[in-house]
Amino acid sequence: MTLHLAVALDGAGWHPAAWRDATARAGALFDPDYWLDLVRTAERGKLDFVTIEDALGLQSSRFDGLDGRADRVKGRLDALLVAARAAPVTSRIGLVPTVTVTHTEPFHVSTQLATLDYLSTGRAGWRPQVSARPGEADHFGRRQFPTIDPIAADDPATAAFIAERFAEAADHVEAVRRLWDSWEDDAEIRDVATGRFVDRDKLHYVDFTGRFFSVKGPSITPRPPQGQPVVTALAHARVPYEFAAASADVVYVTPTSTDDAARIVAEVRSLPAAHELKVFADVTVFLDPDRKARLDRIDPGYASDAHTYVGDPAGLADLLLDWRTAGIEGFRLRPGVLPADLSAIVDGLLPILRAHGAFRTDYTATTLRGHLGLRAAANRYATTGGAA
């Protein structure tokens, strides 16, 4: 079975000093061309998709507030809009922005992602992200969040708060998915004889009611080309695993070894999955050890929630193939430095994987669901076989 591969784009890369590398384009992080070049490089490599990180607050190395550090990248463009800007100038690669679910409106998120799916003719995905930071809640002024220590998740109050945020996230994804289905694929009829543009029997109220919000529907946007754009979730522990199993099509887990990968895959697979869940592993990659060492000297504060690989492309290929034996179906590689490590993935890693027959030589599908081998998404409201 061939692997699925994605890259995670974030600022100048995942090392905090990446922007200070000689190859970095630190002055261009808010320039659309910077992002287009990265996405095009990934598409040249025939990758399944790119993800684009985002958050509703400034980057910080601390969870309980901002870090005041002028020596690190601050600021972002809205990831979904970056993906939208890239959609018309690419033709195959999947586009998976991070969109926070905690403070946003499910109705808007559903139409924004559906629109991305139209712009890309079926290449949209989504990484719903929970926001637990009190500072981000203050940007909306509707709720006050406690300052929690995510390391101390055993504390009952912290655990309850985190569980509540993931419950809200699950509701959000459910409302969005219902809205995507709220138009049957053949709802538009343009029947001149009766003067009707749509068959209103094929438009459905979603009537979502939950603890955090309710949404009436139907969507204002017709069902997107994929029917259901691909939902992906990053998960490090039981509660987010449960969220991923209930809500996502792809889960990114963070093993540290082959055995750890096998253990996590078994745990995730033991949960009832609502969709055909694909298990990906996140790995941060530095394909030039000297560069990594230089950046560590400039800023020794590099830390990662995911396994960090430092070495040559051949060693990385071995690692990926090894973890595959533990049931990992794909990888989301986080380039330590952009664009350098992305280019090294495309030009160094991929030829090796292809030599092993472990990665596609060209796209065989035109949609993201197609790249991932996901079934056509059935419409929960269709009574007449209107599935895409």
Add this chain to the structure above:
Amino acid sequence: MKQIILAAHFPGVNNTTVWSDPASGSQIAFDSFARFARTAERGKFDFFFLAEGLRLREQRGLIHDLDVVGRPDSVTLLAGLAAVTSHLGLAATVNATYNEPYELARKLASLDHLTGGRAGWNVVTTSDAFTGENFRRGGYLERADRYTRAAEVLRTARELWDTWPADELVADAAAGVFARHGDPGAFSHTGQHVEIHGHFTVPRSPQGRPLIIQAGDSDPGREFAARDADAIFSRHGTLEAGKAFYADVKGRMAAYGRHPDELKILPASTFVLGDTEAEARDKAHHIRRQQVSPQTAILLLEQLWNKDLSDHDPDGPLPAFDPVADDDSIIKGRTRLFDDHVATAREWRAMAEAKNLGIRDLIIEVTGRQTFIGTPATVAATLDEFVQNDAADGFILVPHIVPGGLDDFVDTVVPLLQERGVFRADYATSTLRGHLGLEV
């Protein structure tokens, strides 16, 4: 001589848009939007414009099915259009009631970066609980509060856009300084509708702030525009009404220390072109029949009568009784169309009797007459007359068909406006505010 501003409205969910014509293409595929926007750019238009509605319209408790239904998310679509255009301004209608200022400001500042300074925002308000059912906020905003909230959302967005000084980003690798302040974008806003504080995440965008458009017509709406907007999307499309509206809103600006040139009046305008005046009139009549199908005629009549009239014959006479005076409108999700229902109904009945018109012909007569009908030469002359006589500063053109509805105008009227010296031969600036001659 005043220069004319031209915008192209992608037509959508109302009966101006003819979907039944063989030339009518997709209302949702990106290619339709791309083709339409490229045509506008070929015509050197100032901007592309998208409307918005956050709940599907209903009439008699049923989803309205006779007009185009369905649209993309405006801001997301514009980010895509940035990829297929280079100078055209890109303006979206975005609701100030059902969006939070932090997120809205972030989206619009990002859009301004991604378009290289071509973003515009039409600030609209909705106060109905009907639309609110799709949102966390839900509920109902008092009608009187809709503009106080809109003004405060806009003011907050401006505060956020101003948080990053133009020289905040240093990106000096050797010195190890990315942003001048360790945590840029600090803000705090406390008001009646918005109470937020923290840090904004988007660096100052090319325009600093997008073009601000306003489209309400009430007294508070006009006041809001006079104080806060760069342009008004108005519905006063005749010479006399246009002049009165123009004088009214521009007259309100001095109180806010603004010069009349800082606010551009752009009426929504439809057009029909023909080789002769007679041909244009025939085409106009044909289009109006397409716009008002027998079913649509009954539906529009119901909006005035505020009552189920589905048992009436579209070719038969108007109802003999007066409209129902009832606050609960039969139509939901659309702005009120009539002020005095009983008086308007009596006028319509009198006209139908005098001209011997059935329901559909009467509706065709009284609604949706195109703004400019004629040869390219007479239309160009009329547009110019409107602008030089201060009935408008330009126009937001609403063709009746996508994606080709703008082609004739761009091919035949634009060159005549250019010959008259009242419309640009090519773009002189790269930003939307620049195209309109506003300070960036």
